[in-house]
Structures are given as structure tokens and as C-alpha cells.
Amino acid sequence: MDRIRRNERLAAMTRILVESPNKIFTLGTFCEMFGAAKSTLSEDIDILRGVFAQFHLGQLDTVTGAAGGVRFRPVLSPEDALVSVKDLAQMLAAPGRVLPGGFIYMADILARPDIMEKMGTIIASHFYRSEPDIILTMETKGIPIALMTAKAMGVPMVIVRRDSKVYEGPAVNINYLSGSGGRVETMSLSRRAVKEGQRALIVDDFMRAGGTIRGMVDMMREFAVTVVGVCVLASTQEPTKKRLEGVKSLLVMDGVDDATGTAIVRPAPWLQQAVEKGRL
Amino acid sequence: MDRIRRNERLAAMTRILVESPNKIFTLGTFCEMFGAAKSTLSEDIDILRGVFAQFHLGQLDTVTGAAGGVRFRPVLSPEDALVSVKDLAQMLAAPGRVLPGGFIYMADILARPDIMEKMGTIIASHFYRSEPDIILTMETKGIPIALMTAKAMGVPMVIVRRDSKVYEGPAVNINYLSGSGGRVETMSLSRRAVKEGQRALIVDDFMRAGGTIRGMVDMMREFAVTVVGVCVLASTQEPTKKRLEGVKSLLVMDGVDDATGTAIVRPAPWLQQAVEKGRL
Numbered sequence: 001m002d003r004i005r006r007n008e009r010l011a012a013m014t015r016i017l018v019e020s021p022n023k024i025f026t027l028g029t030f031c032e033m034f035g036a037a038k039s040t041l042s043e044d045i046d047i048l049r050g051v052f053a054q055f056h057l058g059q060l061d062t063v064t065g066a067a068g069g070v071r072f073r074p075v076l077s078p079e080d081a082l083v084s085v086k087d088l089a090q091m092l093a094a095p096g097r098v099l100p101g102g103f104i105y106m107a108d109i110l111a112r113p114d115i116m117e118k119m120g121t122i123i124a125s126h127f128y129r130s131e132p133d134i135i136l137t138m139e140t141k142g143i144p145i146a147l148m149t150a151k152a153m154g155v156p157m158v159i160v161r162r163d164s165k166v167y168e169g170p171a172v173n174i175n176y177l178s179g180s181g182g183r184v185e186t187m188s189l190s191r192r193a194v195k196e197g198q199r200a201l202i203v204d205d206f207m208r209a210g211g212t213i214r215g216m217v218d219m220m221r222e223f224a225v226t227v228v229g230v231c232v233l234a235s236t237q238e239p240t241k242k243r244l245e246g247v248k249s250l251l252v253m254d255g256v257d258d259a260t261g262t263a264i265v266r267p268a269p270w271l272q273q274a275v276e277k278g279r280l
Numbered sequence: 281m282d283r284i285r286r287n288e289r290l291a292a293m294t295r296i297l298v299e300s301p302n303k304i305f306t307l308g309t310f311c312e313m314f315g316a317a318k319s320t321l322s323e324d325i326d327i328l329r330g331v332f333a334q335f336h337l338g339q340l341d342t343v344t345g346a347a348g349g350v351r352f353r354p355v356l357s358p359e360d361a362l363v364s365v366k367d368l369a370q371m372l373a374a375p376g377r378v379l380p381g382g383f384i385y386m387a388d389i390l391a392r393p394d395i396m397e398k399m400g401t402i403i404a405s406h407f408y409r410s411e412p413d414i415i416l417t418m419e420t421k422g423i424p425i426a427l428m429t430a431k432a433m434g435v436p437m438v439i440v441r442r443d444s445k446v447y448e449g450p451a452v453n454i455n456y457l458s459g460s461g462g463r464v465e466t467m468s469l470s471r472r473a474v475k476e477g478q479r480a481l482i483v484d485d486f487m488r489a490g491g492t493i494r495g496m497v498d499m500m501r502e503f504a505v506t507v508v509g510v511c512v513l514a515s516t517q518e519p520t521k522k523r524l525e526g527v528k529s530l531l532v533m534d535g536v537d538d539a540t541g542t543a544i545v546r547p548a549p550w551l552q553q554a555v556e557k558g559r560l
Contacts, residue, residue: 007287008331014294015337020394033335051288055313057295103447107470111439113431114300140419140439144427151393159391159420167383190387 004034009044017048017060017072022128022154026069045070056080074152075125076118078274084118085250085267092234092265098256104263110141110205110233113148119250120148123203123231125280126248127153130228132201134158134194136220138187138212142204145233149203158200160216164188172222176215177243179208187215189223196224207235210243217244234265284314289324297328297340297352302408302434306349325350336360354432355405356398358554364398365530365547372514372545378536384543390421390485390513393428399530400428403483403511405560406528407433410508412481414438414474416500418467418492422484425513429483438480440496444468452502456495457523459488467495469503476504487515490523497524514545 004012013030027038027045034041049060058074076084088109097105109115123145132153137146138160150157164171168190178185194200202216213230220227235242235249250271254264274280284292293310307318307325314321329340338354356364368389377385389395403425412433417426418440430437444451448470458465474480482496493510500507515522515529530551534544554560 007290007327008334010287010291011294011328011331012335012337014291015298015332015335018295018298047287048291051291052295054288055292055295057292099447099449101446103449105447105449105470105472107439107448107473108436111427111430111437113427113437114434116427117431140423140441143420143423144437147391147393147396147424147427150391151397154394156388157391157393157424159387161420166381167379167385168387169379169383169385190385192385193387 004036006040006044006047009034009036009041010048013044014048017070018058018074020154021072021074021152022124024063024067024069024071029069073124073128074121075128076122076280078271078278078280081122081125081280082267082271082275084122085271088115088119089251089265089267092251092253093263095260095262097263098261102256104253104256104265106205106234107141111144113144116144117148117151119145119233120150120203121152122250122280123149123201123248124152126274127201127229127231130201131199132228133198134200134225136160136194136200136202136216137204138162138216141206145205146203149201149231153201158189158193160219161188162186164190168193172219174215174219174222176218177211178215179211182211185215187212187219189219194220194223194225198225199228200225201228202230204232205234207232207242207247207249209239210247213247214243235268284316286320286324286327289314289316289321290328293324294328297350298338298354300434301352301354301432302404304343304347304349304351309349353404353408354401355408356402356560358551358558358560361402361405361560362547362551362555364402365551368395368399369531369545369547372531372533373543375540375542377543378541382536384533384536384545386485386514387421391424393424396424397428397431399425399513400430400483401432402530402560403429403481403528404432406554407481407509407511410481411479412508413478414480414505416440416474416480416482416496417484418442418496421486425485426483429481429511433481438469438473440499441468442466444470448473452499454495454499454502456498457491458495459491462491465495467492467499469499474500474503474505478505479508480505481508482510484512485514487512487522487527487529489519490527493527494523515548 061071135146135150135157170191171188173188231248234251237254249268341351415430415437450471451468453468511528514531517534529548
């Protein structure tokens with residue numbers, strides 16, 4: 001093989017690191033791949049770190065210790081995150097999205113890989129420090145944002161079902177109070193889906209009173225799994241008293257503007273505060 | 281701003297192109313971003329194309345014409361695709377995956393972002409030429425692989441539901457025959473979800489007799505949407521007569537080995553043929 005030049009190596013390393021977010025690659029892996037010395041690759045990493053920072057392309061960390069190496073995280077700056085969430089708020093407030101009953105049509109946005117990847121990256125940026133082993137969500141609409149969060153964090157996703165399925169094997173079923181009215185519903189999770197002692201980050205699309213999310217927290221208690229955080233794409237301002245405290249939301253929905261027939265949606269206040277603090 | 285060196289530019293361009301697969305970036309976009317001349321950027325692209333090819337990192341195309349520019353597609357070579365699908369077959373054939381009733385436990389694998397991204401990329405590699413506008417799937421288990429296919433192709437995903445939901449607005453419901461026994465079930469799709477004249481690629485996790493997929497094809501006919509292809513992660517060998525012809529599958533499941541109690545799973549024959557033909 002021809003000797004590989006630095007600029008080729010940098011491009012290839014970028015592609016490889018970006019494909020596997022939050023995964024630690026040892027320098028040795030790259031040494032073998034490119035036939036280069038560790039010192040050379042250390043310089044490469046320094047250059048990449050600078051480029052990524054300059055163009056807001058994510059964060060490259062050098063992890064020390066026995067399992068050390070280099071790791072890419074697609075973090076967004078608080079400013080970029082706020083802009084993305086504002087853009088999304090504007091999309092949701094566009095005319096024609098309010099459905100009969102005052103519901104907001106979001107299904108198209110919730111299934112857009114590019115938008116969900118951006119939002120999943122914002123969630124990951126905030127929750128890397130919580131070090132979850134899994135991202136837990138409830139079928140159906142929460143799956144894309146949960147999957148993209150899982151991708152950014154380099155961990156598996158786990159889906160709670162509305163009823164148990166023969167092809168998921170023995171399952172734990174729990175009842176929970178759904179909706180502000182307090183209807184009793186059931187959720188189900190395969191006994192194989194999670195392991196005792198794991199750390200779960202709950203990610204879902206929407207929260208009103210928080211009953212479903214409360215159910216997922218209770219479910220994790222059944223499995224002896226620690227919930228390290230809860231984040232939803234959007235939550236409603238009302239009811240202000242939720243069934244669970246401490247849920248992070250990217251968007252807040254204040255209702256429908258009767259004059260224009262459009263949704264009133266805004267970025268959650270903590271995102272603005274993140275800009276002031278200088279980190280998500 | 282300091283003048284940006286070639287190696288920095290290459291790393292930044294790689295990150296940007298890889299983040300938005302199948303999207304055409306004009307040279308002008310990069311000229312502005314890096315303050316460099318078009319001729320310089322053309323050289324950059326040539327270098328990147330070579331690096332991506334050398335290390336099997338995907339394909340960089342120059343698209344000519346008025347809307348021309350450069351586009352990244354995360355295509356896999358047929359050899360790499362076959363290896364990935366073989367690895368997955370091996371995972372599914374591991375001991376302990378056969379459930380009561382002869383079902384294979386796949387839920388953990390279907391929710392792994394890294395594996396589903398790989399499989400979605402294989403599907404995209406085969407179907408780029410069909411130029412779909414949307415990736416259509418049925419809730420729930422098909423969503424991760426469909427979303428990752430949609431990401432690789434740079435198009436939205438659309439999810440068919442088992443019943444209509446107030447938050448999706450007016451919907452079209454159709455009945456279909458599910459399972460080899462022929463139970464009648466209903467599927468539902470919001471009227472806003474697709475537009476007449478669009479081109480849909482159907483992607484799902486699993487096919488036995490093909491009733492559900494046949495239902496999705498019928499649904500698309502209701503919306504005057506053209507189905508340009510159908511691909512599933514796994515299909516069963518039996519029944520050999522499916523409700524729909526021409527469905528591509530990555531894996532074939534032959535059943536359960538009674539002696540070992542493990543699943544018999546293999547890559548679909550067309551993947552081997554793709555290796556011989558030299559393209560997916």
C-alpha cells in the first residue's frame with residue numbers, strides 16, 4: 001500500500017469517528033489502519049480537534065487510562081441547539097397544524113431522520129454526563145428521537161410496548177394512569193430487554209401530565225434499573241403539576257392561538273439558560 | 281479568520297457531507313464556508329473520493345447540471361454487506377433466542393442503532409437507483425431500520441399505524457389479511473402523511489406470508505403513491521408462496537434446529553449474487 005498522506009488520513013479518521021459516536025478508538029487501531037506512528041496520529045487528532053471546534057462539528061476527546069483512546073461526540077453548542085429548537089418551534093407553529101380537538105400534527109416531523117438526529121444530539125449533549133447504558137422509550141412516536149439519541153450516545157435503545165407480544169418472550173406488565181383524566185392503561189416490557197443495575201435515560205416525544213413517563217419509571221423500578229434522566233421533545237405548559245418532577249423538555253407548548261388557529265410553541269427556558277451558562 | 285489549510289478543510293467537509301447523506305452540496309457552499317476557490321475545492325473532492333474508496337467509507341459523487349454539486353452516499357460494497365449480514369445471521373442463531381412457540385427474539389437487535397444503521401445502509405445502497413421520496417414502514421419493530429434507511433437516503437420516513445389516532449388527523453383505514461391463517465386486521469395512515477404521485481420504498485423488519493406488506497402496498501394505491509420497492513430485514517422460507525412477489529430480504533429464516541434449539545438463519549441468496557455481479 002502507498003504511504004497515506006496526512007490529509008487523506010484526517011478525512012478517513014473523521015469518517016470513521018463520526019460513524020461511531022461516543023465509541024473509544026485506541027490510537028493503535030488507527031496506527032494499524034494507516035501504517036503510521038502513534039506520535040503522528042496524536043498530531044492528527046490535535047488537528048481534527050481544532051477543526052471540529054472551529055466549524056462547530058462536534059467534540060473530539062482524548063480519553064486517558066487503560067481503555068483510553070479518542071472519542072467523537074456530536075455535541076452541539078448551546079447557541080446552535082437553541083437555534084435548532086427555535087427552528088423546530090417555528091415549523092410546529094406553522095398554519096394548518098392544529099387538528100380537530102386542539103391536537104398539533106407532529107407525525108411528519110417526528111419521523112424526519114435529519115430533524116430527529118439533531119434533537120437526539122441535543123439530548124445526548126446534555127446527558128452524556130449521566131452515562132446511561134440504554135435509552136428507553138414507549139412505542140410508537142418516541143422511537144425515532146430515542147433511536148437518534150441512542151446513536152449519538154453509542155448505546156442500545158429499548159422499546160416499551162403497549163401490550164406483550166409472543167415474539168418478545170416472557171414480559172413484565174404494569175398498569176399506569178394515562179392522560180390528565182387518569183385512564184388506566186397497560187405497558188409491557190420483555191424480561192430480556194434490560195438487566196438489573198443498568199442505567200436508563202428515558203426519551204419520548206411528548207408529555208402532557210406525565211402519566212406514561214411515570215409508568216416507565218415504575219417499570220424500571222421493577223427491573224432494578226436506575227433512571228438517570230428523562231427528556232421529551234415537547235411538553236405542554238398545562239397541567240403545570242406533572243406526575244413526575246425533573247423532566248427535561250426541548251419545547252414547551254402553551255396551547256393554540258384562537259385568532260390565528262396556530263400552535264403556540266417555544267424553546268424550553270433551560271435552553272436559554274444553557275446559552276448563558278455556556279454549556280448544555 | 282485564518283486561512284484554512286487543505287487537511288483541515290478535508291476533515292470539515294467529510295464531517296459535513298457524512299452528516300447529510302445523499303444531499304447535494306454545491307461547491308459554492310464550501311467556497312463560502314472555507315474562503316477557497318472552486319478549483320481548490322474540486323481538488324479537495326477528488327482527494328476525498330479517493331480516500332473514501334480506498335478505505336471503503338462510502339461513495340462521493342459529483343452531480344452535474346443546474347442543481348449540481350457533490351453528494352455523499354454511505355454505500356457498502358457487496359462484500360462488506362455480505363459480511364455484515366452474515367454477522368447478523370450469526371447473532372440471531374446464537375443459543376437462547378428461540379422463544380416458546382418457535383419465535384426468534386429479535387427485539388434487542390432491531391433497536392440497536394449501529395446494527396440498524398448498517399442494515400439501512402445496505403438497503404439504501406440497493407435502492408438509491410429507485411429514487412424514493414419516502415420510506416414507508418408499519419409500527420413498531422420496523423421503525424428503526426426504516427428510519428436508518430431514510431437517513432441514508434436523505435428522505436422522510438412515514439409510519440403506518442395499527443389504528444387511527446386523534447393527533448394524526450383524518451386518516452385512511454384499510455383492512456388486510458394478516459398471518460398465514462388470514463386474520464382480518466386494520467391499518468391506518470393520516471391523510472397528510474403522503475402526497476399523490478410520490479414514490480415510496482417500503483421497509484419493514486419481518487415478513488412471513490406478506491399480508492402486512494401487501495396491505496401497505498394497497499394503502500399506497502389508495503393514496504396514488506407508487507411503490508418503487510419493498511425490502512425487509514428477514515423473511516421466513518415458509519410459506520414459499522408470499523402474498524406479494526419481488527420483496528427483497530436481507531436474511532432468510534429456515535426455522536428452528538430441533539437438536540440445538542437455535543434458529544437457522546442465512547443471508548438471502550441475492551446478496552451472494554451481488555458479490556458476483558460486483559454491485560448491490
